[in-house]
Amino acid sequence: MDDYSLYISDSLNGTIAGIRGIYPEIGLVVSFLLVIFSELFFVKRIKQLPFWITLISLAVVFTLTIKQFAIGDSLTLYSGMIVLQPASVYFKLLFLLSAILFIVFVRNNQQMQQHKKGTGDLYAVLIAVLLGMNCMAMSANLLMVYLSIETVSIGSYIMVGYISGDGKQAEASIKYALFGAACSAIMLYGISLIYSFTGTLNLNADLLEGLNAIPVWSAGLAITLFLVGLGFKMSFVPLHFWSPDVYEGAPTPVTAFLTTGSKIAGFALLWRVLEAFNSSGNAISVYDFQGLIGIVAIVTMLFGNLAAIWQDNIKRMLAYSSIGHTGFLMMALVANTAGFKSLIFYLFIYLLTNVAAFMLVDKVEQESGSVNISTYLGLGKSMPLTFISLLIVLISLTGLPPTSGFVAKFLVFGSALESYKSSGSSLILWMMITGAVTTVVSLFYYFKVPLYAYLRKTESILPREKFDVKLVISLVLTFLVLIFGIFPQVITDLIN
């Protein structure tokens, strides 16, 4: 037994030393407890207390995360379980931003506020999911990867099924849960295979040697199965089936959070895995990640944009469009180091645009009760502000110049071209061409909204537009989307 005593003291010292690196996570845990506590005892007296506590705690965590920039280059903690890099700090900031926007959205969402169970629990679950995402951004160990993915997934199953107002939400949550569970089971099996082949769980050099030693197809099988779990979070092509149904069924604020928060988490994890593999020796010999991502990106872009043409339900259309954007983003991943800045910029703009889009869609649904694009007849005139900002957001999603969407796409194209110059593989060329073609196709279904709202008239009386907080927030977001299009350096100087 005594041979273990050597380790205990070391690992104890390691844990104590590691605390210094995970202040934001600790903050999240404390706020998680606070929210549950306030939900149980104080909600009778002050109805919105959980909301305010969550908001304040998120603000505190935000400042703690910004402090983390000071740690300089990467810092491995807890004997290789997690590693803290500036890249993961950026991702953490994006998660926090999407969480804050989610809370504000929930606060102004009629469906959520009228729910008899109240929204206190939702905030608690959100904080748990946020914690999981932070771990995803920092994980360096396969166990840590599995743990963080599972926390985020289980949390989001609950969020999707939170209201279960009608059959749709229940169906969405069951589909999400089953698909998610199956995928994580496959991923777990993949990890177990890797573990049994290499004997180690840490994403480092000796894992790679282990994989080199075994026959190439078995390493390939293990890694492919492992990537299935990852794909579920990012919902690229083979793993995308759940997203249209879940996004349509889930309550709009949750859909907004899923399309932005959990997708960015997926990218953060993929970035982490790629970075780990590439930095410790060349991973090409083991598994051709570039080729895989390239092909998957092309297919995802094509699928997302082409399928979206037929959609009449606005949320389903936005779901397909987010699949399309995933494909486009993977083009930035292919350019590995060069692409990081364009990846973060694109994610940030994608976050703002998507949340604004969902908020506006929710406002239209709330006031005119129409969810399908074909029922948007003539709303352009009766709800001018909403539809002008929705138009600008859609233009940004298409990627037309005055908006920041164009600058984002431009930077991704730039990084892809840069990687083409260094690697010269024609796959990247085909990716860029698909990117261009799908942008044109995307114009068509994004412009169905102004087509119905402005170009078509209707005789029925139309609702007046109510000026409320949600409209203000979406206007601010739209303004930001426009301003970052004209002065993008405000953001890019922050990322380095």
Added chain:
Amino acid sequence: MIPLSNFMMLSAALFVIGLYAVLVKRNVIQLLIGIEFMINAALINFVAAGKSDKNYMGGQMTALFTIVIAAASVAVALAIILNVYKYYKSIDPDKLNKLRD
């Protein structure tokens, strides 16, 4: 002593059985059971491989965590199934297709 590959064969067989159950069963709960089979297959692998990895006990630790998480996900899944039954009055996955293209 029994070589590691035998264990891997066993876990692979268990994994495939679980996968079969997931794909074919007409009952959501049986589907969950299938998923549990797949997770257990992974557990076998972990524990079997963990024997050789002396110092970090990686395998055992992962197995413990996985059991806990599997329990959590099943709990959530069952709660959701309960909710689905309230509306669809059936738990046949093929019936749950209101949300489609």
Added chain:
Amino acid sequence: MNLLSILTFLPLIAGIIILVAPSGWQKQFKYITLAVTLVQIAISGYIYFHFDNSLRGVDLINSYQFKEQISWIRLDLGSMGKLQIDYFLGIDGLSVPFLLLTSIIMMVATISSWEIKTNLKGYFALFLLLDTAIIGVFCALDFFLFYIFYELMLLPLYFLIGMWGGVRREYAAIKFFLYTLAGSVFMLLIMVGLYFSVTDPETGNHTFNMVHMMNPANYSGDSIFGSLAQQTLLGIPARLLGFIILFIAFAIKVPIVPLHTWLPDAHVEAPTPVSIILAGILLKVGGYGILRICYGIFPDAAIHTSWWLGLIGVVSIVYGALNALAQKDLKRLIAYSSVSHMGFVLLGTASLTAEGAAGSVMQMISHGFLSAMLFFLVGIVYNRVHDREIANFRGLANIMPQYTAFVMIAFFASLGLPGFSAFIAEAFSLIGAFNSETVNGAIPRWMAIAGSVGILLSAAYFLWTLQRMFFGQTRLMGGEEWRTKLNDLTMREKLALAPLALLALILGVFPSLAFDKINGSVLELIHHVTGK
């Protein structure tokens, strides 16, 4: 504050004022827009007459005039170096005539917008946004800025055609948008490729400055579009592929034959003022783009492909004219005649001779005035009786004599009657095309001969229409009711038509007014492309 910036952003400010103004002011919007266009005419007139003809522009950066260069975006992209985008405006011989043309056509379009009755606030705001975008396209010398204005043109046009257009307006609007966007998205790829290949001599980091892109010294050795690297993309030499893609993007706007099918639909469905702008200026953006960007940045590829460009030009002329001959709807006939007349532009440009290129620029200016006049005339009849079928009218001359006089001026001017600007333009485009085989062997002689057939065909369809619609005994499809409605020109309409007719005449009799401004730049462009 530089004149060009005022000229560009004045309409935008006015547009914002209109948006903010209470929607009760329906009548004032018209007058605000008219005032803006008049101010624009004053400014562009001032610029036109203070333009120094000796300065050549094109690829010599310091010989551009009214320049304004402010650093706009400085992104630090880590390993990819610093992204440098400047707000760089400037004009030379190629773009100065278009400024004046745009302001005049905008004024005429405003006058013709008196007929728009619904949702005036939205209409005039979009109208002014379009105005800003067009002026911006002609002044921008930074490729990124050019691209932003180029795309900004599409949005207002989509809504102008879509909301105020004819029966199939949605189909026409989305078709127009998809066509142009398809071309411009691939242009974006080339722009990115060019950006990474060119370094700014002063600051050393990558740049979008078009004029730097024109001189091969700025291309770094291993760059994609570097002339000495001879890189190939998908098997085709990179520079040639770049030229082809940029050419296709602008050819859609010109339009050339295979890519022209959006023009008749867009014109037929667009309201009169929009189709005036569409025909008067938008087609010229394509021609200007080919001259400034395709020929400026890829001169070597331009020489290789000049044979094909000439062929496309000839095909456009003949095919457009034949189609015009077969039309039953007057507006569609004029749309196809625009395709045919723009074929001359392409033929003249492909000839790479001084006469050819100057002829093509002159053709763009003269076609600008004449097609605006033609569409305005069609609009007059359409607003009165809501019908454009040629067969439904006969002997209009007897009931609308003044209208017939203007129609005859417009028809004879566009078919190239000497004394009007179209004759000078078409004659010199053809002379340049014919001459090019001796000068630089760019395009063979038979193309000039085939092109001249276009003049004959245009005479045929214009006169046939004149004879069917205007002469002979008066027999109208709508009978008496139409006869009462078809009253002669009002003062407003005459006010819009007279300047256009006068300008076509003045340019025809004194072409030096335009040629003096164009000559310097055209010679420099020819020298830049062919080295002669």
Added chain:
Amino acid sequence: MEQHDIIPVVSLLAVLMPLLSFVLCMFFVPKSISGKVAVSSIAVSFIASCFVFFKIWNAGNIHIQHHWFTLGQTSWDVGLLLNNLSALMILLVSGIAFLVHIYSLAYMKGDENIDRYWGYLSLFCSSMLGLVIADNLLLIYIFWELVGFSSYLLIGFWRTRDAAVQANKKAFIMNRLGDLGFLLALMILYSQFGTLDIEKLFGDGGLFHLSQFTSGEWIAPLGHISYVWLLVCGFGFVFGALAKSAQFPLHTWLPDAMEGPTAVSSLIHAATMVAAGVFLLVRVSPIFDSTVLITIAVIGIFTAFMASTIALVQNDIKRILAYSTISQLGFMMLAIGIGNNGAAIFHLATHAFFKCLLFLCAGSVIHEMHYAKNKLDADCDHQDIRNMGGLRKMMPLTFVTMVIAALALCGIPLTSGYLSKDAILISSFEWATTRSFAAKLIPYLAMLTSWLTTFYIARLIFKVFYGELRIQGDKTERLIHEAPRFMLMPQLFLAVCSAFFLFSVNPLSYENTWLLKVFPGSVALERIHSYHTVIPALLNLFAVLIIYFAYIQYARKEKAMFRENTWLYNFALNGWYFDEFYHQAIVRPVTYVSKFSFSIDRKVIDGLVDIVGKSGVLLSSIAGWLDRKLIDGFVNLAGRAAAGLGNFFRSFQSGRIQYYLAVMIFVVLTFFVLRYFSPAI
């Protein structure tokens, strides 16, 4: 201002006065005094051209230029070139125009849009005068088309008449076709010499003479191209001239152009505009080589012969004169073809006078017949000679002047026609002596044509002025009376001009006419004395016989020698079916091709684009119904185009969770197998 500078200013005045009157008549001057404005302006320009003529004739050329615009390196100038040819033409054109203006005062009195008539007429005069004195070929081309445009306006003056509107469109398009040839020739010259200035090109020591023609190559200062292009350039000018002077392939527009007022026909389609073609050929004559000259001669004589056969059987008085003009122009072309430019210009001048006179007399006759028809309100065509007859007694003066003109046309001695026609015939005989047998045919054909001319003009005179008035209705009281004073004066003046003394002292030999001495022939013809006496004698002898024969035939009405409905008669009546041939051969196929190309445009290209771009707008409703059908199928066939592809992707979303998992695993496994076990990737 010293002597030398006044002349160009005066000639410029001559050109610009009608232009001023065009502007005044069209826009500013009221209808009533527009006539006076037009006549006074043409009067001023006539006086000016007389002054210029007497100053320039045989006294050296004047050539002044002014900078018009610079294009690229070449600077284009606009200027005046006054040499013998232009002096003569400017005098001829303004003289005849002046007479026709006076004539029109009476002829067009009472027409409701008379101001437009005067405007168009003045525009025509100014552009014709401009054409004559322009100094570079581009300027000539500009005035050339303006002349065509004003003839378009004048032919279609009565625009309510459908025939007139068809005719002017046809005239303009045919002229435009000719202009293509002209433009092509310009292009060739410009690409070879870099300038279009006549003086620089063809003047003595001009650029054209520097070019050598060795081994099929045409080496010129700017470039060298194959010799063929010299022929093409020559034929280009010829093609332009053929269209304008209504020669063989492009002549069908002239008879239709008779729809315009007779005054217009007399000025434009008899004297001036149609002569422009001949003028151009003479202006650029150095460029023609032997093959081009031969073609001009052949076309000329063939047109002459064809037109005269058609004129034989026409019944409309104006159409007879139209075909006669075509025939006489054929003679001029023949003169140019055989190299005797002088004879061509001489015949042009004389023809201008007597043909204009013929038209004016015809105009008076029609004017009176029209007046009579209205009084009797008979519905017969007042231009058809079969309805006329016996006007000798009622319109004596017109009769006399018309007879003089007819004599001049036949070439009877003592008339100017005799001199110019003989000049052409004799020099054609002299030309033919050295040529091959086929070439010898031409002079004999020319002789035959002149006899045919004599016959049809005699037929016209006897049918119109002899026998009784054949108009329906009671012819008791005096219907027709002499033409008004304003119409008679020009007729008398022109009759005087048709006599011989205006051109040469000796009425019988053409050699010493003052006009011929100035124009050197391009091909030196040595003089064969015998021809000079035998041919005129032979010619006139037969001419008199034919006149007598016609007299018996038509004046005395014995027996109709020609049966009316023979095949040959109908063939000639319909103008050798050229009109129908052109309509079938050119007009219908062009409209067919254009309809075909439009259908391509709509079906193929648009269709193709739509299929590619068809992402939902048009197909959405149909595809929506199909889509619901497919949703339950497990395996969906590969979609159609982009819309179809979207459909295909979308149909995977069947909503069933197990189906999702199955497809997902299927895709992952296939990817894995393909990746590792197939040689493909």
